[in-house]
Amino acid sequence: MDRVPILKLGNALLVTIQVDMHDRLATALEEDLSAKIVSSRAKGVVIDISGLDIVDSFMGRMLDNIAAVSRMLDAETVVVGMRPAVAITLVELGLELNGIRTALDLERGMKMIQARLEEGRDRDETLADVE
């Protein structure tokens, strides 16, 4: 069966969605990704959708689910590379993906995750000081 590859990039996992997703592929990706977050102790997930020419409510729900599951496993999801026509269509469709953070491109997405990591480190240090 086809699988969407998941790459490790520093403290984050990178998923590039290029093909038209069907149900089984989407379910497999959700499962693979949650397992990989735990095994790699990743703190962030970047999903690159620049290869997608449409996002329908099925795909939108998948992105939402991935973000929710990742959050429970202490990893933040950033969706990057959304095409302008896709953004226009999503808003008209009524799907504003409020549970998902977005960045214009991969570089900015990685920076977002890096910023979260640094915030976490500061917090840990403050906790250590209290102790």
Added chain:
Amino acid sequence: MSSETLPIQTSDDVVRVRQRVRQRSVEAGFSLVDQTKIITAASELARNTLDYGGGGTVTVDMVQMGSKRGLRLTFEDKGPGIADIERALTDGFTSGSGLGLGLSGAKRLSNEFEIHSVVGEGTRVVIARWK
């Protein structure tokens, strides 16, 4: 003008419907945003046909009205039908696991929208988008 009918029986068929509508909308000379809107609407309705109608067909027609060119899509199934169409057209209404944006979202993404449903006999949804 040309007309063709495609089956919608599996999740892979939904992908094929998207691909075919994309080709036809390019041939019709749609702008990128218009292509994205009609492909997304087609994807929502094809999924409805599959999930709620138990499968069916879509007929893709290139249409012309005066100097205007467009694309008309007719989705038909012999499923359980929709008892309360008005309610089914409300955002958030769903009888399945979706987000309930299928019908209302597809309507917003189209220039013309028509639905005819008979309980116990099936549902027909016709949308059109003009260039």
